[in-house]
Amino acid sequence: MTLPQPEEAAHTIAVATPGRAGLLRRLLRSPVAVTCLVLLALASLFAPLLTGQDPAHTSLTDSLAPMSGQHPLGGDGVGRDVLARLLYGGRTSLLGALLAVAVALAIGVPAGLVAGYYRKWFDAVSSWLSNLLMAVPAIIVLLVVMSAVGQNTYLAMAVFGVLMSPGVFRLIRASVISVREELYVDAARVSGLTDPRIIRRHILPVVQAPTIIQAAQMLGLGIVIQSGLEFLGLGSASQASWGSMLNDAFANIYTKPVLMVWPGVALAVTVAAFGLLGNAVRDALAGSAVGGRRPSRGAAGRRPVAAKKARHTTSVTSAMNGMSETADADDALLVLEDLTVTHPTAEGDKAVVDGVSLKVRRGEVLGLVGESGSGKSQTAFALLGLLPREAQVSTGRLVFDGTELGRLGRADMNRYRGRRIAYVPQEPMSNLDPSFRIGAQLVEPVRRHLGLSASEARAKTLGLLERVGIADPKRVFNAYPHQISGGMAQRVLIAGAVSCEPDLLIADEPTTALDVTVQAEVLDLVRSLQRERNMGVILVTHDFGVVADICDRVSVMQTGAVVESAPVAQLFAAPQHPYTRMLLSSTLEDAEPRAALSPGHTVPASVAGITNTGRQEGPA
Ligand SMILES: Nc1ncnc2c1ncn2[C@@H]1O[C@H](COP(=O)(O)OP(=O)(O)OP(=O)(O)O)[C@@H](O)[C@H]1O
Numbered sequence: 352m353t354l355p356q357p358e359e360a361a362h363t364i365a366v367a368t369p370g371r372a373g374l375l376r377r378l379l380r381s382p383v384a385v386t387c388l389v390l391l392a393l394a395s396l397f398a399p400l401l402t403g404q405d406p407a408h409t410s411l412t413d414s415l416a417p418m419s420g421q422h423p424l425g426g427d428g429v430g431r432d433v434l435a436r437l438l439y440g441g442r443t444s445l446l447g448a449l450l451a452v453a454v455a456l457a458i459g460v461p462a463g464l465v466a467g468y469y470r471k472w473f474d475a476v477s478s479w480l481s482n483l484l485m486a487v488p489a490i491i492v493l494l495v496v497m498s499a500v501g502q503n504t505y506l507a508m509a510v511f512g513v514l515m516s517p518g519v520f521r522l523i524r525a526s527v528i529s530v531r532e533e534l535y536v537d538a539a540r541v542s543g544l545t546d547p548r549i550i551r552r553h554i555l556p557v558v559q560a561p562t563i564i565q566a567a568q569m570l571g572l573g574i575v576i577q578s579g580l581e582f583l584g585l586g587s588a589s590q591a592s593w594g595s596m597l598n599d600a601f602a603n604i605y606t607k608p609v610l611m612v613w614p615g616v617a618l619a620v621t622v623a624a625f626g627l628l629g630n631a632v633r634d635a636l637a638g639s640a641v642g643g644r645r646p647s648r649g650a651a652g653r654r655p656v657a658a659k660k661a662r663h664t665t666s667v668t669s670a671m672n673g674m675s676e677t678a679d680a681d682d683a684l685l686v687l688e689d690l691t692v693t694h695p696t697a698e699g700d701k702a703v704v705d706g707v708s709l710k711v712r713r714g715e716v717l718g719l720v721g722e723s724g725s726g727k728s729q730t731a732f733a734l735l736g737l738l739p740r741e742a743q744v745s746t747g748r749l750v751f752d753g754t755e756l757g758r759l760g761r762a763d764m765n766r767y768r769g770r771r772i773a774y775v776p777q778e779p780m781s782n783l784d785p786s787f788r789i790g791a792q793l794v795e796p797v798r799r800h801l802g803l804s805a806s807e808a809r810a811k812t813l814g815l816l817e818r819v820g821i822a823d824p825k826r827v828f829n830a831y832p833h834q835i836s837g838g839m840a841q842r843v844l845i846a847g848a849v850s851c852e853p854d855l856l857i858a859d860e861p862t863t864a865l866d867v868t869v870q871a872e873v874l875d876l877v878r879s880l881q882r883e884r885n886m887g888v889i890l891v892t893h894d895f896g897v898v899a900d901i902c903d904r905v906s907v908m909q910t911g912a913v914v915e916s917a918p919v920a921q922l923f924a925a926p927q928h929p930y931t932r933m934l935l936s937s938t939l940e941d942a943e944p945r946a947a948l949s950p951g952h953t954v955p956a957s958v959a960g961i962t963n964t965g966r967q968e969g970p971a
Pocket residue numbers: 657658659660661694695696701703721722723724725726727728729730893
């Protein structure tokens with residue numbers, strides 16, 4: 352069935368987007384990047400091609416020799432060829448700096464990823480260690496190392512890498528913490544993707560640009576530090592390096608000051624080249640992600656995460672232990688008993704869900720209604736395991752299709768999430784990763800859960816996109832999230848949610864971010880998919896109209912507790928709880944029409960938008 356989609360057509364932005372493969376091409380198109388690459392290559396690779404002189408060969412007759420055909424830049428204090436030392440010295444300096452940066456990245460990147468993503472004790476311990484390392488004066492440590500191990504510059508640079516790793520760790524950790532709160536990361540989690548996959552697909556692309564910039568800065572710093580140590584005479588005497596050239600030049604500063612110039616210029620140019628190259632790589636990366644990194648729909652695409660969600664701790668109580676594989680007496684798909692969610696706040700622990708019990712049967716739509724803040728979303732997040740770690744979650748019973756979910760670890764839970772329990776979020780745009788094409792985001796869970804090949808998963812996904820009413824599935828499949836409208840994005844997420852044929856769909860106000868026409872279409876879609884697949888659905892909403900439209904039963908929540916549950920017709924005909932009656936009477940249809948204004952009644956000018964000149968204010 353293809354549904355009409357006027358809203359989508361109106362909002363669709365046709366933007367051609369470059370792929371990621373063009374990164375190197377983009378880099379090579381930048382004159383700055385090319386110049387830097389050439390300079391660095393000259394300094395590191397081509398020394399033997401550019402000079403036939405041995406950089407270590409001394410000749411007293413050539414001591415402080417002037418520039419000549421044999422020695423284009425002259426000779427140093429002991430008659431070594433300055434040009435050869437300059438060219439070969441670049442290798443030593445670059446290799447040492449690369450070693451330091453490699454060590455810093457090898458420690459800082461994985462540690463930052465794990466600490467930022469998993470937090471807990473590893474985060475605490477690694478942050479403490481990183482603070483400790485940062486407090487250590489690096490140059491003193493290096494001097495001690497060099498004096499202890501002799502003139503081994505590379506070992507000193509490896510130690511310097513360790514000392515630089517806290518900087519990388521902090522950067523990566525902070526980037527990961529910010530991105531892991533994004534709704535599209537939650538969406539990936541809910542779709543059952545494993546942590547390594549989420550990190551590779553959604554987290555690493557975000558941290559790569561700052562890491563590149565940081566690495567470029569560290570390379571420059573590494574070269575300067577290494578040269579400093581060699582200038583002090585701590586490097587290997589047999590190895591040409593820019594630092595040892597400076598040392599020699601300093602000894603002859605009054606007789607031949609020009610000797611200071613060559614290594615000084617080489618150092619300055621190389622450090623600048625690294626900085627500029629880092630910027631160029633970052634720009635090239637940003638350019639190749641143009642299709643993705645654009646903000647989805649401005650601020651509307653993001654909701655205040657802290658206020659809206661919290662993370663799961665399975666401090667699920669001892670009451671649950673020993674309750675696995677529980678079969679329920681009737682045909683209940685999901686049985687939740689006595690769910691409590693408590694958040695630590697500045698004023699003490701705050702229970703936002705308090706003793707909620709729900710039951711959903713196969714093929715049944717349960718509406719979860721209540722005012723804003725009544726705990727509907729917190730209940731849904733608790734069922735999905737999406738509450739923040741600091742939240743305390745306890746439940747008497749959480750049985751899904753005969754299995755006690757509360758006892759499952761993260762990996763086991765991933766087999767249920769996405770595959771058998773799916774989620775449709777409130778704000779579609781922020782639940783799609785802007786870096787990836789829509790097709791890629793839909794295909795991955797399908798391949799993982801259903802074990803399909805790439806082409807089978809693609810065909811299935813295209814079929815699903817068509818099924819949810821997208822007129823041009825191929826275009827949407829290849830589009831980035833910013834290229835489709837909010838309504839279309841919601842259809843995409845519904846397609847993703849039902850792609851693995853789940854038994855239970857949890858939809859958290861799936862139409863809130865959409866306009867009225869599209870709302871009705873999306874609700875129709877949810878209802879028809881639910882009937883077609885005999886899914887159980889929990890529909891979180893504050894709208895009794897939606898409840899009347901598509902729900903079979905309804906549970907009403909007030910301040911974290913369910914105050915009434917009943918079949919929809921019964922609830923509308925004879926609401927029992929005063930809060931339910933109050934909610935029903937406050938809906939527009941049931942409210943008493945307001946009385947007509949009396950003839951003498953005047954509207955204050957400020958309200959009517961009339962100025963004292965009698966002109967109506969407002970947009971032209
Ligand atoms: N991390 C948190 N710390 C403290 N309180 C929280 C946290 N997250 C949510 N809450 C509170 O929990 C209560 C229930 O929030 P929830 O999002 O479940 O409400 P809701 O019924 O879904 O509302 P809405 O319809 O507006 O989405 C609210 O008072 C909210 O402020």
